[in-house]
Amino acid sequence: MSAPVLPDGNQVDTSAANPASTVLDASRRQPASSPSGAAELASQPISSLSPEDQGKLAVAKKLVIDNLRYEPDFPIPGIKFIDILPIFQNPVAFASLLDVLVLLIQERFGSQVPDVIIGLEARGFLFGPPLALRLNRPFVPVRKKGKMPGACRTVEYTKEYGTDEFQVQTSAIKPGQQCLIVDDIIATGGTAAAAGKLVELSEAHIMGYLFMIDIINLKGTSLLGDKPIITLVEHNEEE
Ligand SMILES: O=P(O)(O)OC[C@H]1O[C@H](OP(=O)(O)OP(=O)(O)O)[C@H](O)[C@@H]1O
Numbered sequence: 001m002s003a004p005v006l007p008d009g010n011q012v013d014t015s016a017a018n019p020a021s022t023v024l025d026a027s028r029r030q031p032a033s034s035p036s037g038a039a040e041l042a043s044q045p046i047s048s049l050s051p052e053d054q055g056k057l058a059v060a061k062k063l064v065i066d067n068l069r070y071e072p073d074f075p076i077p078g079i080k081f082i083d084i085l086p087i088f089q090n091p092v093a094f095a096s097l098l099d100v101l102v103l104l105i106q107e108r109f110g111s112q113v114p115d116v117i118i119g120l121e122a123r124g125f126l127f128g129p130p131l132a133l134r135l136n137r138p139f140v141p142v143r144k145k146g147k148m149p150g151a152c153r154t155v156e157y158t159k160e161y162g163t164d165e166f167q168v169q170t171s172a173i174k175p176g177q178q179c180l181i182v183d184d185i186i187a188t189g190g191t192a193a194a195a196g197k198l199v200e201l202s203e204a205h206i207m208g209y210l211f212m213i214d215i216i217n218l219k220g221t222s223l224l225g226d227k228p229i230i231t232l233v234e235h236n237e238e239e
């Protein structure tokens with residue numbers, strides 16, 4: 001099978017990224033196959049990107065989808081867990097992910113760069129800090145209760161498989177800052193909404209949310225009001 005073809009006609013070598021995967025034409029909006037058959041490319045407009053950047057976006061999305069793993073009944077019965085960790089064991093996929101997240105932020109917000117990147121424990125810590133570095137902006141962690149020293153703001157929340165409490169250090173987010181909240185997955189939306197509340201308690205602004213994956217049948221984005229949401233991949237558990 002031939003390698004993905006960019007709009008400029010050049011071929012992209014993704015074989016080093018995932019030798020076992022089937023390499024598909026990156027110009028397609030959806031892969032012909034994925035490990036579960038359920039993860040699909042998010043249908044956000046890409047028209048303002050150059051042809052070269054559209055090619056990068058298509059290749060990065062495919063690399064992400066090909067590097068997901070699905071674990072039934074984890075962490076509790078009935079949950080089909082999406083394991084994103086293989087992406088970070090694959091330097092080509094990881095670098096491609098970061099490149100494309102920067103592109104999507106630029107596409108959505110133009111020349112306005114977030115003042116701060118807010119990453120959510122734990123998997124928002126995997127790509128939030130390198131993304132913040134790429135944007136030359138500070139990274140602020142939101143952590144589960146009891147992990148950080150000093151004064152913290154706290155909110156309780158409910159997520160797909162339980163309840164939890166989130167904290168941010170009181171002085172970490174400055175009043176008036178434009179915050180981009182980043183996490184690997186939005187499922188029921190409770191986690192991301194809780195992080196949004198912490199930003200608001202800090203008297204800062206939610207500039208938007210960014211997720212690698214949206215489990216769309218759980219409709220989590222409905223908890224995020226009218227804030228801009230960037231999603232790379234949509235996953236439907238019902239398909
Ligand atoms: O949209 P929701 O239903 O709220 O769920 C989404 C959250 O669930 C997962 O985190 P988890 O709480 O499992 O934490 P972990 O990353 O520390 O494992 C995931 O990384 C998101 O943060």
Ligand SMILES: Nc1ncnc2[nH]cnc12
Nearest residue numbers: 080081082083160185187
């Ligand atoms: N199904 C799922 N897979 C991975 N992380 C999750 N967080 C919430 N739901 C999840």
